[in-house]
Amino acid sequence: MTDFFLHYHYWVVVFLMMTGLYVVVESGNLVKKIVGLNVFQASVFILYISLGVVDGGAAPVLREGITVYSNPLPHVLILTAIVVGVATTALGLALVVRIKEAYGTVEEDDIYGQDEGE
């Protein structure tokens, strides 16, 4: 049981990851799919950020009298990944706008129904 609380951040990550993936798979609405994808990516960001924690470590800013710092590298990596995530979301939503213009709907079933008809 102590293990459970010791590693609670992993449970947060797993919960968010599964929620995100479920929304991507289950939802027929393209905008909701993008939101699901976002939640899924955010879970991985948290995974990385929680990696950097060092017990008793201070924020990684050089100051006198502090010897133990948290690891700043995962934060830097995830800053890059967040940028990638923003770009993906922007592109995804732009595509949804174009799809809406071309099909008049953002529901997956309607779109495939229209394609079948051709």
Next chain:
Amino acid sequence: MIWANLSVLQIVVPLLTAPLCLLVRNGRVAWALAWIASAASFGCALLLASRVLDGGVVVAELGGWAAPWGIEYRVDLLNAFILLIVSGIGTVVLWSARISIDVEVEADRQGLFYTAWLLCLAGLLGIAVTGDAFNLFVFLEISSLSSYVLIAMGRDRRALTASFQYLVMGTIGATFILIGIGFLYMSTGTLNMQDIAVRLPELGTSRTVESAFAFLTVGIGLKMAMFPLHLWLPNAYAYAPGAVSAFLAATATKVAVYALVRFVYDIFGESFSFGAMPLSLILTTLAVLAVLVASTAAIFQENVKRMLAYSSVAQIGYTLLGVGFATAAGLTASLTHLFNHALMKGALFLSLGCIVFRHGTVIREELAGLGRRMPWTCGAFVLGAISLIGVPLTAGFASKWLLLSAAIEIGWWPVAVVVVLGSLLAVIYVWRVVEVLYRATDDAPARSEAPLSILVPTWILALANVYFGVFTEHSVGFASSAAAWLTGGGS
């Protein structure tokens, strides 16, 4: 020092020319800039390959930071080969793009098109050249995001949904890769590939390393359209502009296969990948299914571009077979097939580009009698098609022969049977198209051949299929020395 700079220039030139194309906006000028940048990358790749073949590994430390701390670009036998394929095919296909894109993309978007193209090229080359695991993820996303844009530029509105589907699945794949890299960092404390490779064996097998391996395999599998993770590929290739299909089919999946080979053989090492993990069984099973199911699906496609896309899924199956054998011979076959498949799919998709340019459609039944109207285009298509089947004296034969002998060497007879069966299925789906192309029609159509600037690149690739089928020493030689290095000397 100049060698180290070359590996960086290879990426930086297309990456910096991309915003230039964005500023120019004029389609013609942007195309010229893009082509020069692409050709310059190819030049760098050629010089690097000659250097690496002489027995050196070219290492560039970015910003002057030494390896475990800074990011290094590391060119060895394996990725020098991939760099050649990507930049070479990219340059030839881009040559043909000027005219076909004029037709397929609106004038005010052409500058943007070439911007996305160059970013995609830079991303793909970056994946191959980098020696840093996280950097690989960043380049992967650069190439993926720009390829979603390229696919969405297709004229058919289904290009949009295809691109969206690819975006969702591609992002899940890339995020899986990110998780895998995170687990590797968690257990080794480093992101440098060589450093990880040194530290992993000391750690032994732990649940974290095993999960990292699983996430990376599935993530890369999504990116390379490994069966059954290939669902995004057929529509994406079918509805993208012709030049984009040719470029992505010949390069994007190849780079993903490279990433798998790099992780499996170089970073995790053979004893872990094939000893501690059942990778051989999984890859071989999925590859056999890919060859059989995708080839059968290809037979029933009405759209020839979609047919070729399914055939691509089957060819990725062949490539994975060799990786799954876990022998030097198998890996040689896989790497050779990577190169040869890039040549044949490049030639086939480009000849379809010619057909779209003149004829406007690639629905099979509407191509009747095109063999007489566009003899050179259809000739190139047939040449690419017989190479796809694996007829002797073509490149396709060389790689299938290597694959067969590699399967027989370890006594996997059923797999050898599947390789031959796959070729027979290829005969069927290719023949259905060729038969229509040369079907006699009542009216004698006037000859209207595609312009030379598409036809010449198409024929360059088609003839390369014959050249590398007859003179195999360059392609097979390069692949076998890379395979020997990976399975023997490589950590």
